[in-house]
Amino acid sequence: xxxxKKVKFNxxxxxxxxxxxxxxxxxxxLIGCGGGGSTNSNSEQESNENASGDLTLVWxxxxxxxxxxxxxxxxxxxxxxxxxxxxxxxxxxxxxxxDNLKVENGNLVITARCRDSNACGKRDGSITxxxxxxxxxxxxxxxxxxxxxxxxxxRSTWPAFWMLGANFPETNWPLVGEIDVMEMxxxxxxxxxxxxxxxxxxxxLPARSGTPGHQFFTQSRSFNEPLTNDFHxxxxxxxxxxxxxxxxxxxxxxxxxxPLTMDEFLKNFFLIMNVAVDGTLGGEPDQIRTTPQxxxxxxxRVYENSSDASTIPIPTSSFDSGLLVDGDFxxxxxxxxxxxxxxxxxxxxxxxxxxxxxxxxxxxxxxxxRVPIIRGRTYLxxxxxxxxxxxxxxxxxxxxxxPFTNVAxxxxxxxxWQTFEYTLSATSxxxxxxxxxxxxxxxxxxxxxxxxxxxxVE
Numbered sequence: 259x260x261x262x263k264k265v266k267f268n269x270x271x272x273x274x275x276x277x278x279x280x281x282x283x284x285x286x287x288l289i290g291c292g293g294g295g296s297t298n299s300n301s302e303q304e305s306n307e308n309a310s311g312d313l314t315l316v317w318x319x320x321x322x323x324x325x326x327x328x329x330x331x332x333x334x335x336x337x338x339x340x341x342x343x344x345x346x347x348x349x350x351x352x353x354x355x356x357d358n359l360k361v362e363n364g365n366l367v368i369t370a371r372c373r374d375s376n377a378c379g380k381r382d383g384s385i386t387x388x389x390x391x392x393x394x395x396x397x398x399x400x401x402x403x404x405x406x407x408x409x410x411x412x413r414s415t416w417p418a419f420w421m422l423g424a425n426f427p428e429t430n431w432p433l434v435g436e437i438d439v440m441e442m443x444x445x446x447x448x449x450x451x452x453x454x455x456x457x458x459x460x461x462x463l464p465a466r467s468g469t470p471g472h473q474f475f476t477q478s479r480s481f482n483e484p485l486t487n488d489f490h491x492x493x494x495x496x497x498x499x500x501x502x503x504x505x506x507x508x509x510x511x512x513x514x515x516x517p518l519t520m521d522e523f524l525k526n527f528f529l530i531m532n533v534a535v536d537g538t539l540g541g542e543p544d545q546i547r548t549t550p551q552x553x554x555x556x557x558x559r560v561y562e563n564s565s566d567a568s569t570i571p572i573p574t575s576s577f578d579s580g581l582l583v584d585g586d587f588x589x590x591x592x593x594x595x596x597x598x599x600x601x602x603x604x605x606x607x608x609x610x611x612x613x614x615x616x617x618x619x620x621x622x623x624x625x626x627x628r629v630p631i632i633r634g635r636t637y638l639x640x641x642x643x644x645x646x647x648x649x650x651x652x653x654x655x656x657x658x659x660x661p662f663t664n665v666a667x668x669x670x671x672x673x674x675w676q677t678f679e680y681t682l683s684a685t686s687x688x689x690x691x692x693x694x695x696x697x698x699x700x701x702x703x704x705x706x707x708x709x710x711x712x713x714x715v716e
Contacts, residue, residue, distance in 0.1 A: 313561035317396050320557045321366045326359065331390040333359065334532075337381050345431075348416075348537035349380040350387040359388035364556065370415055370533045371550035378543040380536065385543065389532030397424040397526045402561040404493045409442050409449075410533060410551035411486035416443045416540035417533045417553045419492055424526035432472045433459040435522025437501065440492035442485065443539035449484040452492065453477070454503035454511040460519045473519075477503070477602055479510035489556060497563060498524060509603055531555065580713035581629050582694060585641075587708065596624040598698050598705070609708040612698055620652050622699030628658055629712060633688025640679040641696075641710040645671040649701035655682050655694055655712070663687040664695070671705065681715065 319330050326333070333354045338344035350370060353359070360367050370387035372378040378385055409417045418441045423434030436457040442449065455476035465472050493504040501523065503511025515523050533553050534540055545551065579585030583593035587601055587608045598612035614623050631637070637655060649671055656664020665682045684692075694712050698705045 312564040313402055314564060316401070316560055316562050317398070318557060318559040319366075320364070321361050321555065322364055324361055326361055326366070326390070330392060330395055332393055332395065334389045334391060341381060343381060343537055344534065346534065346537040346539070347380075348534045348540065349378075349414075349543070350385045350533075350535040351381070351383055352389045352532070353386050354388075355386070358386050359390070366531075366555040368417075368531065368533045368553045368555070369550050370410065370412070370535050370546055372543060372546050376547075378547050385535050385546070387533045387535060389530065389534075391422075391528055391530040393422075393424070393528045395528075396560075397528045398560060399524070399526045400497050401563060402493065402495045403439060403529070403559075404491055404561075405439070405531075405558040406489050406491050406556035407440065408489045408552075408554040408556075409440075409486050410553050411449055411484065412543075412545035412549065412551035413444045413541045414535050414543040414546050415533055415551045415553075416441070416535065416537060418442075418531070419558075420530050421494075421527040422530060423522055424528050432457045432469060433522065435459075435520075435525070435527070437494060437496070437523070437527060439494045439503065440505075441539070443541075445539050445541045447478070447539075448480075449486045450482070451478050451480040452485060452490075452505055452510075454494070456501060456513055456520075456523070458520050458522045462519065475513045475601075477511040477600065479505060479508075489554070495563070496523070512601075512603070512608070529558065529560075531558075577709055578711060580711045581637075582627055582710060582712050585710040585712075594625055594627050596626050596695075598623040598625040598696070602706075604706060607708070609706050611704070611706055613704045614699055614702050617702050618699050620697035620700040624695060624697050624699070625707065626658070626693045626695040627710075628691065628693050629655075630690045631655055631684050631688045631692035632714075633684055633686075635688075636681060636683045636715050638679060638681055638713050638715045639694065639711070640677065642675055642677050642708045643669070643671050644673060644675045644706050646673060646704045648672055649703045649705070651705055652697040652700075653678065653680065653695070655684065655692065657687050657689065658691045658693040666695075666697075675708075677709075 319327060335352050335354055337351060343349065357371065358369050368388045372385050374384055405419050407419060419439045421437040421439065426434040438453065438455040441453045441455065453476060455474055457472065457474045459471040460473045461471040463473060491506050495502040498515065500512060500514045502509060517524060535546060536543060577586040587610050600611050601608050602611035610625060612623055612625065639653060639655060641653065651669050651671065652666050653669050654664050654666025656662055663686055665684065667680045669678055694710065696707060
């Protein structure tokens with residue numbers, strides 16, 4: 259049941275995403291651009307929305323007036339707490355000026371601009387933009403959130419539609435949880451790619467960035483044409499079991515909620531929309547120097563999922579991973595670690611996806627799982643893999659600690675899915691702290707891996 263409540267207002271997006279993006283530098287999806295063009299009428303759009311299930315509209319803003327509805331939205335101003343650039347070293351000053359925030363022609367318009375093309379400085383008042391949220395006015399737990407948005411194309415811009423836990427700021431980030439419905443940025447990405455990410459706190463695992471306890475899960479989807487050319491519908495479907503992300507009705511993000519370590523996502527959240535500039539994910543100002551950059555929002559809608567409405571089922575599989583856990587990745591990356599650990603949808607199937615932008619050491623981009631190996635025993639490692647053109651990876655078993663003794667095979671991938679089986683003998687190593695590993699950093703290009711199994715053989 260969707261719930262709402264009101265609490266004291268104050269929010270900012272405080273985390274360091276620079277290291278996140280170094281971990282996931284070039285996530286690519288595999289198929290072309292969907293619909294969501296601006297020619298759809300409201301009735302046509304509503305029909306398309308409800309194709310995914312029975313939903314009940316509980317809150318919306320259609321932006322049909324000529325001013326922002328203050329009963330629904332708060333306007334945030336300034337440079338964030340301690341003038342830190344909202345925790346991301348962003349350059350813009352958020353204002354309530356109509357130069358940066360207005361409603362016209364049926365759209366919310368958030369504009370990032372520079373007052374002087376010759377002097378776009380960092381937090382000196384020269385760059386301005388806007389940010390709004392529903393804190394204390396609309397907060398909810400579970401449902402389907404959608405917004406029809408046309409994002410800006412300027413390289414330095416960082417538009418986002420996202421949510422924070424309603425217990426912020428009384429509870430610090432990342433303990434409150436964060437759900438990014440849509441983020442687009444051009445440092446380490448481009449205008450053809452949308453990203454969706456979850457952030458939460460779990461101090462039982464190594465931190466995924468410089469913030470203690472910070473965990474995240476991110477997926478993206480890329481298209482043949484820039485998303486900035488037209489409106490698109492960005493969506494998050496959320497219940498107590500999982501969070502699903504879509505663009506124009508097509509799934510590209512899914513994460514199963516572990517109630518023991520991700521209880522942040524079992525509580526209320528509020529909505530946020532903004533266009534940041536520069537910072538850890540926005541690039542240096544370029545187009546903004548001469549051309550103000552607009553994010554247009556046609557509408558924002560929140561639905562309650564009907565009690566009998568079918569969400570995307572949590573996957574079950576008869577695949578035998580042997581000594582491994584989630585070898586088919588249907589349970590996410592919880593059992594897998596490494597800079598190349600990322601789950602993507604490919605033709606309705608969850609696989610691990612890594613895309614190497616710059617070739618280096620093979621172990622620079624890696625995927626692994628800890629597994630006990632008995633010295634002197636022999637194991638069969640099997641997996642399916644493919645790439646876009648042709649490239650290699652290294653697959654094997656070995657120690658998960660210095661001196662990292664291992665036995666491995668160089669594997670050549672092709673655009674066709676292939677099944678690889680290697681018999682590997684642990685003649686010179688073994689112990690509880692051993693692992694299965696895939697090292698992918700030596701060649702550039704996409705690597706897709708699925709159905710990984712490890713068994714002991716005679």
